C-alpha cells in the first residue's frame with residue numbers, strides 16, 4: 054500500500070509502462086464486445102491488422118474493401134453489434150464507402166475505420182501519400198463521422214462511433230484514424246482508464262400511451278387490415294412478439310424481402326401470394342419497421358388501389374421523422390419495435406375481434422389460386438433449365454435446411470428467388486435491400502458464415518456475382534461453408550441482346566457465352582460444379598450442404614428466360630417515355 058502512496062521517482066517514471074495507439078484501438082474494440090474485423094491491410098493499418106489478430110480478434114481479410122464493408126454491414130444486421138470494416142487511406146477508404154452508404158440506407162449498423170494521411174499535409178493539400186480529406190467526404194454518406202487525433206481520445210472516438218451506429222435508427226459510421234495516431238504512446242494505466250465500455254448503446258424507446266391508443270383504435274375499426282413487416286422488424290430481434298401480434302390479431306401480413314421468415318412463409322396468415330390484392334384492398338395498414346419507399350410504391354397510386362376508398366396507415370418506426378415521408382400517417386407509433394409491439398400486445402387479449410371472414414376468406418381464395426398456379430409452373434421440367442425449374446430445387450433445399458442463410462442478388466435471379474423460395478426462420482435472407490445494389494453477394498455470404506457458423510447459399514445472377522466474384526478466394530481461404538449458385542444466363546437480364554449498331558462488339562448486357570464460373574472456385578481449392586439440369590443442381594446442392602465445403606455451382610439457365618430489369622422494367626426511362 055505504502056508503495057502506491059510514495060512519490061514516483063525519476064527512474065520509475067522512465068520505466069512506467071506505456072501503451073500505443075494500435076493497442077488502445079484494439080482494447081477499445083474488445084472492451085465493447087467486438088470480436089471480428091473485416092478489412093484489407095496496407096499503409097497505415099497493416100500492423101493494426103496483425104496486432105488485432107495477435108490479440109485474439111478474428112480478422113477476415115478481403116480482396117476488395119467494398120466486400121469487407123458489405124460483410125461488416127451484414128454482420129451488423131445479423132448481430133445488432135456494429136460490424137467493423139478496416140481499410141487503408143484514400144482509395145481503400147473510397148472502396149469501403151459504397152458499403153458504408155449502403156449500410157446507412159438500409160439501417161445496418163457498421164463502422165468504417167480507415168487509416169488516413171498526415172493531417173497537416175492533407176489540409177494544406179501538399180500532396181501526401183494517398184492524400185484525401187476522408188472525414189469531409191464520408192460525412193454526407195453516413196449517419197455520423199469522427200476523427201481521433203490523440204491517443205487519449207481513442208476511447209471516446211470508439212464509444213461515439215458505437216453509439217452512433219446502434220442507437221435510434223441504426224446506420225453506418227465513419228471513424229478516421231490518422232497514421233500518426235497509431236504510434237503515439239501514453240501512460241498505460243491512464244490510457245486504459247480512458248477507454249469507455251458503452252452502456253446501453255441502443256436504449257429502448259418506449260412509445261407514448263396516447264400513440265399506442267391511437268394505433269389500437271384505428272386497428273380495431275379496420276375492416277380489411279394488413280400488417281406489413283420490414284427488415285427493421287427482422288433486425289429488432291423481437292420475433293416472438295411479432296409472431297404473437299400477427300397470430301393474436303389474426304391480421305394477414307406481408308413480409309418485405311428481408312423480413313421473410315420472421316414468420317414462416319408458409320404461415321396461414323401470410324398474404325405474400327395475394328400481394329397485389331391486399332395492397333390494393335386493405336383499409337388499414339400497419340407498417341412495422343418498413344418504410345413507404347419505392348419498394349412499396351411510396352404508399353400510393355394504382356398498387357395501393359388509388360381511388361378505391363380511403364386507406365389509413367399506422368407506422369411503427371424508431372425514427373420520429375419517418376412518418377408522413379410519402380403519405381399521411383394517421384397513427385405514428387414511435388419507439389423501438391420490441392417496445393411498440395409489446396405495448397400493443399398489452400391490449401390485445403382474447404376479446405380482440407379478428408378481421409372479418411369476408412376479408413381473410415377473399416385473401417385465402419386468391420392465395421390458393423396463385424399458389425397452385427406456382428406449383429404447376431415449378432413442376433414443369435423444360436428441356437433447358439430456367440429460373441423456375443432451378444429455383445424449384447433451391448426451394449426444396451431451403452425447406453430441408455431452414456437454418457441456412459440465403460444471400461440473393463441479380464435482377465430476374467433476385468425477383469424469382471424472392472417469390473419462389475420460402476423462408477422459415479428470421480434473418481435468414483440477405484439481399485440487395487433498399488437500393489437494389491449489385492455486389493453485396495460474397496461480402497454478405499462471408500459475414501453470414503463467419504458470424505453465424507451456419508451454411509450459406511448464395512443465389513447469384515451471373516452479372517451480380519461478377520461484382521464480388523474474386524472473394525471466392527476469401528471463402529476458400531477461410532474454408533467457409535458457402536455454396537454459391539450462379540444463375541448463368543449469359544448476361545445482365547438475359548443473354549440474347551444484340552448490338553444495335555451492328556458492329557463486332559456484343560451488346561452491353563451480354564457476356565462470354567457458356568462461361569465456367571465453377572472453375573473460379575476450383576482455382577482456389579473449392580468445389581466447382583457445372584449443372585445443366587435440376588437433377589445435377591440438386592445433387593450438387595445436397596453435397597455442398599452436407600460437406601460444408603466452399604462450392605460454386607454454375608447453373609446454366611435458359612438465356613432467353615429473363616425479362617429486362619426483372620420486375621422493375623417500368624423504372625427504365627425508355628419504358629417511362631412510352632407511358
Ligand SMILES: Cc1ncc(C[n+]2csc(CCOP(=O)(O)OP(=O)(O)O)c2C)c(N)n1
Pocket residue numbers: 462463464465466467489490491492513514515516517518540542544545546547615619
Ligand atoms: C452497383 C450496381 N450496378 C449496376 C446495377 C444495375 N443492375 C441491376 S440488376 C443488374 C444485373 C442483372 O443481371 P444478373 O445478375 O445476371 O441477373 P439476371 O436478371 O440475369 O438473372 C445490374 C447490372 C445495380 N443495381 N447496382
Ligand SMILES: [Mg+2]
Pocket residue numbers: 514515516540541542543544545546547
Ligand atoms: Mg444474368
